[in-house]
Amino acid sequence: MSDTSSPLAQPFPAMPPIAGVTLRVARAGYKDWAKEHDRCDLTYAELAEGTAVAGVFTRNVCCSSEVELGRDNIKQGRARALVVNAGNSNAFTGYRGREAVEAIMGQVAGALGCPQEQVFVSSTGVIGVPLPKDKAQAGIKAALLADACGWEDAANTIGTTDTFAKGAMATAVVDGKTITLCAIIKGSGMIAPDMATMLGYIFTDCAVAPAFLQQLLSAANKNTFNCITVDSDTSTSDSVLAFATGAAGNAVLGSFDSPGADAFAAALHDVCRQLAHLVVRDGEGAQKFIAVSVTGAVSDESARVIGLAVANSPLVKTAIAGEDANWGRVVMAVGKAGEPADRDRLSIGFGGTWCAREGQPLADYDEAPVAAHLQGRDISIEVDLGIGEGRATVWTCDLTHGYISINADYRS
Numbered sequence: 001m002s003d004t005s006s007p008l009a010q011p012f013p014a015m016p017p018i019a020g021v022t023l024r025v026a027r028a029g030y031k032d033w034a035k036e037h038d039r040c041d042l043t044y045a046e047l048a049e050g051t052a053v054a055g056v057f058t059r060n061v062c063c064s065s066e067v068e069l070g071r072d073n074i075k076q077g078r079a080r081a082l083v084v085n086a087g088n089s090n091a092f093t094g095y096r097g098r099e100a101v102e103a104i105m106g107q108v109a110g111a112l113g114c115p116q117e118q119v120f121v122s123s124t125g126v127i128g129v130p131l132p133k134d135k136a137q138a139g140i141k142a143a144l145l146a147d148a149c150g151w152e153d154a155a156n157t158i159g160t161t162d163t164f165a166k167g168a169m170a171t172a173v174v175d176g177k178t179i180t181l182c183a184i185i186k187g188s189g190m191i192a193p194d195m196a197t198m199l200g201y202i203f204t205d206c207a208v209a210p211a212f213l214q215q216l217l218s219a220a221n222k223n224t225f226n227c228i229t230v231d232s233d234t235s236t237s238d239s240v241l242a243f244a245t246g247a248a249g250n251a252v253l254g255s256f257d258s259p260g261a262d263a264f265a266a267a268l269h270d271v272c273r274q275l276a277h278l279v280v281r282d283g284e285g286a287q288k289f290i291a292v293s294v295t296g297a298v299s300d301e302s303a304r305v306i307g308l309a310v311a312n313s314p315l316v317k318t319a320i321a322g323e324d325a326n327w328g329r330v331v332m333a334v335g336k337a338g339e340p341a342d343r344d345r346l347s348i349g350f351g352g353t354w355c356a357r358e359g360q361p362l363a364d365y366d367e368a369p370v371a372a373h374l375q376g377r378d379i380s381i382e383v384d385l386g387i388g389e390g391r392a393t394v395w396t397c398d399l400t401h402g403y404i405s406i407n408a409d410y411r412s
Contacts, residue, residue, distance in 0.1 A: 008281035008289050008377060008397070009164040015151045015182045016169075018203045020048030020245025024146040025157040028139025030132070031087030031125065040157045042136075044143035045082040045201070046112070048245045052207075053079035053120070054214035056221045058238035064091035065098040066121045069105070070239060073117040077210030079243055080114040082201060083140065084158045085123040086186075090131040100131040107140050122199050122239050124186065125160055155184040158199060162186050163282055168274035172206075172267040174260030175250035179206035183271050185240075187279035200225070200240040200275050206264055207246035209254040216265050217242045217272075224272040227304060227394040229311050230283040242268070280395045285402025288320055290379045290395065297390035302339045307394035309337035310381060317399035323374040325367050327355040334383060345386030350374065358386065 025040040105119040155165035187198025297303035313333040319326045344359035351373030
C-alpha cells in the first residue's frame with residue numbers, strides 16, 4: 001500500500017461482521033516492503049461449513065496456478081477458507097508455483113479437516129517469481145493463531161500499489177430476513193475488463209445455492225468489473241470470489257423464483273459496482289474519475305466496446321489529464337472501435353454540454369462550461385451514435401506521469 005492516497009480516494013465504510021466468516025492477517029514477508037512498512041501481507045478468511053462459493057477469473061492465458069486451481073475447485077461449489085498473498089503473483093512460475101499453492105491448500109485443509117479443493121488461494125504482485133513455500137507456510141501458521149481482525153485490516157493487507165483500502169457493503173430483505181453483503185477489493189494498475197479485473201472478495205450471510213450464486217455473480221460482473229479500465233492490461237491473477245455462509249437462516253435462494261432473489265441480486269450488483277468504481281478511483285497516478293456513457297448504438301455490447309475504445313485511448317486520457325476539451329479525440333476513438341457507427345449521426349459531449357451533434361460541431365458551442373467541467377475530479381463523456389437503442393457506461397481514469405513513475409519502479 002502506498003503512503004500517499006489517491007486524490008480520488010473514498011473513506012473505508014463501516015462494515016459489520018458476517019456470521020460464518022472469520023478474518024485474520026499475518027506477516028509472511030513475501031517482499032521487502034512488507035518489512036519496511038511494517039505491514040501484513042497474508043490474509044486468511046475462515047468460512048463456516050457449507051459455505052457456497054462462486055467466482056469469475058481472468059482470461060489471460062498466462063494465468064497463475066492460483067487461477068487454474070480456482071477455476072477447477074469452484075465447480076464443486078463449497079468453500080471453507082480463502083488465503084490471499086500480497087507481493088508475489090506466483091504467475092509464470094511453472095511447477096514450483098503450483099506446488100506452493102497446493103502446499104498452502106493442503107496446510108489449511110489439514111488444519112480445518114476439510115477437502116483441499118475447498119481452500120481458495122489468490123496471489124498478487126510481481127510476475128515470474130515462485131512463491132516461497134517456507135514463507136507461505138510460516139505465514140499460514142501465524143494466521144491460524146492470530147486474533148480475528150476487521151474488514152479494513154484485511155483490505156489493507158491484500159493491497160500492493162493500492163493507495164487506500166477498498167470496501168463496500170449492502171443489505172437486502174430476503175425471505176423476511178435482513179441479509180448483509182460485505183466486500184473488499186484490491187486493484188490499481190494492470191486493470192482492463194476481461195472477466196473481473198483485480199482481486200475481489202464478497203461475503204454474505206445469505207443462503208444461496210452455488211449454481212445460482214454463480215449465475216448472479218457472472219451477471220453482475222458483466223456490467224461492473226467488465227466495464228472498467230485503467231490501462232487496458234489484463235492481469236495474470238484476476239479473480240473475484242463470492243462466499244455465502246447461509247447464516248442468516250433464509251430459505252435457500254435457488255433461482256429468481258425464490259422469494260427475495262431479485263433483492264439479493266440487486267444488492268450483489270450494487271456491491272460489485274461500488275468495488276469497480278473504487279478500483280478506478282485508485283488507478284495508478286489517477287487524478288480524475290471518468291464515466292463514458294454511450295447511447296444510440298446497435299446493441300448494448302456494441303456500446304460497451306465503443307465506450308472501452310474511448311476509455312482506453314491514451315490520447316483521450318491524456319487530454320482529460322490536461323483538462324483539454326479536445327472532443328476530436330473522442331471522435332477518433334469511436335471510429336477505431338470496429339463497431340457500427342455513422343459519422344453523420346455521431347454526437348459528442350462533456351459534462352452534459354454537447355460539443356458536436358449529428359456529425360458536426362455546434363455553431364453556438366461554448367467551450368467555457370466544458371473547460372470548467374474538466375477542471376473537476378469527476379468527469380463525464382457522452383457519446384450518442386444515433387443508430388440504435390444500445391447503451392452502456394464504462395469507467396476509467398486519466399493518464400498522468402504518475403502512472404509511468406509507479407510502474408517504472410514497480411519491482412524495486
